[in-house]
Amino acid sequence: MNKLVLIDGSGIAYRAFFALPLLNNDKGVYTNAVYGFTTMLLKIIETEKPTHMLVAFDAGKTTFRHKTFKEYKGTRQKTPPELSEQLPLIREMLDLMGIKRYEKELYEADDIIGTLSKVAQKDGWTTKVVTGDKDLLQLVDKNITVSLTRKGITEMDDYDPEKVMERYEIDPIRIIDLKGFMGDSSDNIPGVPGVGEKTAIKLLKQFGSLEAVYEDLESVSGKKLKEKLEANHEQAVLSKQLATIDVHAPVDIQLEDLAFESNFSQALGDLFKELEFSSLLDRIGFEATIEEETRDFDIHVELVHDITETLLQKESAVLVETLDENYHYADILGFSIVNEQGNYYVPKEVALASTLFKDWLEDGTTKKIVYDAKRDIVAMRWHGIQLRGIHFDINLASYLIDPSESNHDLAAIAKRRKIHYVYSDEAFYGKGAKQHIPEEEKLADHLVRKAHAMLELEPLLSEELQTNHQSSLFFELEMPLAKVLAEMEIKGVAINEQTLKDMGIELNEKLERLEKDIHQLAGVAFNINSPKQLGEILFEKLNLPVIKKTKTGYSTSADVLEKLQGSHDIIDHILEYRQLGKLNSTYIEGLLKVIHPKTNKIHTLYRQALTQTGRLSSTDPNLQNIPIRLEEGRKIRKAFVPSKKEWIMFAADYSQIELRVLAHIANDENLIKAFNEGMDIHTKTAMDVFGVKDDEVTSLMRRHAKAVNFGIVYGISDYGLSQSLNITRKEAAAFIEKYLDSYPGVRNYMTDIVQKAKHDGYVTTLLHRRRYLPEITSRNFNRRSFAERTAMNTPIQGSAADIIKLAMVNMAHRLEEEELEANMLLQVHDELIFEAPKHEIEKLKVIVPEVMESAIELKVPLKVEASYGQTWYDAK
């Protein structure tokens, strides 16, 4: 059976261009439309497995339609040059993929597609049309389906005749009548003014066609409508004509010529590499390979059998290779050292057996350039080495220079700075099941290349940091913080395993009971954890009203279920099942799984070079999302205990740090005054937004005010606020307006920062952390709006992150100075958690708030609340 795929090339290119941010490769060539187009093609090839393919393009500005209506597409904006310059690349891509393309003078892509789809239909073929243009739905027929891009570029909705009927309630061919009435502003087709989709469909359902409506105009209900139709008769007929795809266009190609096979050439792989589509390479059957220019670079490697003084210089790039992502468990593969004396590879056994080498690693007076200081410190510590003398972390530097850079691998950092001789780890070791460690000679070569690049990169990155005014952010904040975090990770947090296990047993019993009840209420056994099965039960079997749909089916999220509460007893049970199930799988079973066998503690990994705002993140396990808001979940914290008897857990959190930062940055008098007077900020906001006095603030007002503050801090939209408060978007927008009226300094800040971001291309935090926002000038409303909210939010959230990081570095020094035994263990964005002997409590109660509050001086005081107890749970 032949399967033909016809693609609206012009439409998809246009769509891809606007759907994706303006990407470019290292030569500055724009690639977003090519990339989007290509991912769409690959998806189609993979899912449809076509035997024949054609991409049709519009031939030029003038088409036969302009003869009847010279203003056709008259309001179209000129194609942006950033897109035009990508069209030849798309053509080249198609040629290399072996996909035929076609354009015809005076005809549009639609007409070519229409004509060929009907020829194929006659020959008994199956055809799929891929487009972003709803007009093409008129082609839907037996054996012809139309795929409309939905959001982005690779997500599509398939329309067969039934689906068109379901969506529009008319036959596919009546799409042209619909267009006749509605018109189309993007093509400058007038239609009948005042008639939209709803009215047009009503008319077509009643009369059948546009012509039939005009033949029997008297039967049309509504005087106004009748007048509008009468006055625009000619225009409606013309509009229908313009919207009609010519299925008899003079297309001079045979279907057989469109044969397609998906075995791709090396030339295509080369083009992908040139355009930096590395993530797509394996989809066309190419591995990420080491490029020739990289391989050809000759580097002399000295394999070290005996450690001597000569290779241990005052300044070196040092690499300790650990393959396991989780460096608490990672084995060391080997070391490389590159300095002015040479390029050395030191096998693991040689390195670990040498006291000379160990002493050098532990020598704080030598300057070591590393790629990931925290990983190196921790990994070596597990092998008994106290790494010191770290001077420069390549990864951290790259992150500070541009956190949005998607790839901070050494090879990528190097390549962006014209250093091409490093292999990417993925290309060298392989990924997934194919990962393996090559023979020692190759490994030595790889590691030495990496260290060599590190040595070469250090001055380049230093220079960039300096240009960005980020030297002190780097050397005085992030570098010292890496060491502090390493110590926290190594120390780990002790866990009372039995507490977790007991909670697990209790939870399992409750879950079993709940499951039984739910199955009974449903009348059938099913998997409650499957949103798909749950949706079928709720909305098909029990016929509950559908509140929201996801792209794959019914939404069963908590906010949907909450709206269904009361309509069926099963809902409450499901909500409870979900809540307890989450606790059990993520927090009980999940945490038990990651207790380190050697220490019986949990050692998280902080990601210091990941988030766009400068916050840390925590993985393996994530200790930054341990439940607190609901009591059942909060109990999990009872399992987090001090590592020594007679010790306690001590917690200290910043109160409203983001809003204080906002008061400072925005220099808002009202907000500054509120903080200086020590007011409850949510109550204060409620007073201002609702215009009431202190004692008139109801709990609902305060809740709403709190959500508005939350929105300001996290940069959510009016839509986001409306969702969290369950109010309309308009009401949410009104709240935000009221807020900004009350805090004019904040309003000015919001306006100014967006302007500044447009001008500079980036925003910064108090300590010069930087976030680029290229989309702030996007023509796409969503992208632009998002960038604008990010511009407002990042300086707030990022500065708060700067402050707590600074406090952590200071705290580590202070604990040492005071010779306290207390250990700093965890950071949860605005909170620090310690363990300490009881006799240090009184001292900590003074020192910890003092260090945190004095981390930085703002126009408002910083406030810290501290508490302690037997477990993390009790430190509240």
Place this chain on the structure above:
DNA sequence: GTGGGCACGC
């Protein structure tokens, strides 16, 4: 192995 849906924290 991957993407989607969901839920946890800040």
Place this chain on the structure above:
DNA sequence: GACGTACGTGCCCACG
């Protein structure tokens, strides 16, 4: 007027 809307991590399911 629609668009699709704080971030990050991890679980389970369903798909190939």
